[in-house]
Amino acid sequence: MKHPLRLVVGLGNPGEAYRTTRHNAGFWFVDRLAQQYASVLRQESRFFGALARVRHQDGECWLLEPGTFMNLSGRSVGALVRYYQLLPAEVLVVHDELDLEPGVVRLKQGGGSAGHNGLKDITAALGTPDYWRLRVGVGRPGPSRDLAGYVLDRPSVAEQAAIEEGLNRAQEVFSLLLAGHMAQATQQLHTVVRPKSPSGA
Numbered sequence: 638m639k640h641p642l643r644l645v646v647g648l649g650n651p652g653e654a655y656r657t658t659r660h661n662a663g664f665w666f667v668d669r670l671a672q673q674y675a676s677v678l679r680q681e682s683r684f685f686g687a688l689a690r691v692r693h694q695d696g697e698c699w700l701l702e703p704g705t706f707m708n709l710s711g712r713s714v715g716a717l718v719r720y721y722q723l724l725p726a727e728v729l730v731v732h733d734e735l736d737l738e739p740g741v742v743r744l745k746q747g748g749g750s751a752g753h754n755g756l757k758d759i760t761a762a763l764g765t766p767d768y769w770r771l772r773v774g775v776g777r778p779g780p781s782r783d784l785a786g787y788v789l790d791r792p793s794v795a796e797q798a799a800i801e802e803g804l805n806r807a808q809e810v811f812s813l814l815l816a817g818h819m820a821q822a823t824q825q826l827h828t829v830v831r832p833k834s835p836s837g838a
Contacts, residue, residue, distance in 0.1 A: 639817035640726040642769075644699045645670065646714050648732040648755040650789075651704045660707060660788040662773040663731040663755075666804050667700050670811065678702060684720070685713040695816050710755040711762025718763060728768040729814065730759060733788060737774025740799030742807045744814075744823045745770050769819070771807060773800065 647667030648660075655661055671678050676689035678700065686703040699721070703713035718728065726746070732755055737743060747767045750756040760766045776796065778787040792800060806826060813822035 638726075640724060640819075641695045641817040642698050642729050642814050643696070643721070643723050643727040644701060644714075644717060644729070646701045646703065646710070646728065646730045646759075648707060648710055648730060649702065650706050651702075655789070657791045658789050659733050659775040659792055662733040662775060662800065662804075664702050665800075666731045666771065666773065666807060667702055669804060669808055671700055673808065673811075676700065680704065684717045688717075691815075693812075693815050698815055708754045709758055711758035711760070714759050715762030725763060725765050725767040726769070728763075729771055730756065730768055731771040731773065732756060733775045734772035735775060735777050735784070735788070737772055738776050738799075739774055739792065739796040740803045741774035742803040742826060743772045743774075744819070744826055745772065746819070769814075773803060773807075775800065 645667060647663035647665070649655065649662070649664035650658070650660060670691065671689050674691040676691055678687040678689045681688040684701065685705050686701050689700040691698045691700060699717065701713065701717060703710045705712050732753060734743070736751065746769050748770070749766065750760060756770070759768070775788070775792065778784065810822040810826050813825070
């Protein structure tokens, strides 16, 4: 059954100190969508975060940036999902992903949290892992680097450029997600287009 998206949640930590850190990749994507659809994210105390509404030909979709800090993201998401009686298949959570290189973005439904505390808390709040995830690759640090410190640090200039390119590709398929065409969006997003050689071969 086709389920158009009704909620896009960007994960991150509130505050200027965290704005440019890897852990805020979900916020970056939601900020882009708000700008694209000329929507303004406004603080909503009953949903513990910043909220905007996107109107489109298939209905409307909410954009949410939890203001609870990453580990308590479920408090915000759960409140909105219960209020609007949303199905898990109508929810997309956008988050940073250590297991993907910068520039790689993947779409999936369900699965575990892979140690991501934001996902873990959302799954607990919703009582199911069967919501959609947009995994934004940020890469892994070297073996001597602390993971928590890594995700709370800024990407290098090259990494940031790659991440932005990945977010561009995700934005290109967003209209498909809004309409519930998940398989088509996944195929388009996951297809790697290799540049032609100068000879045209």
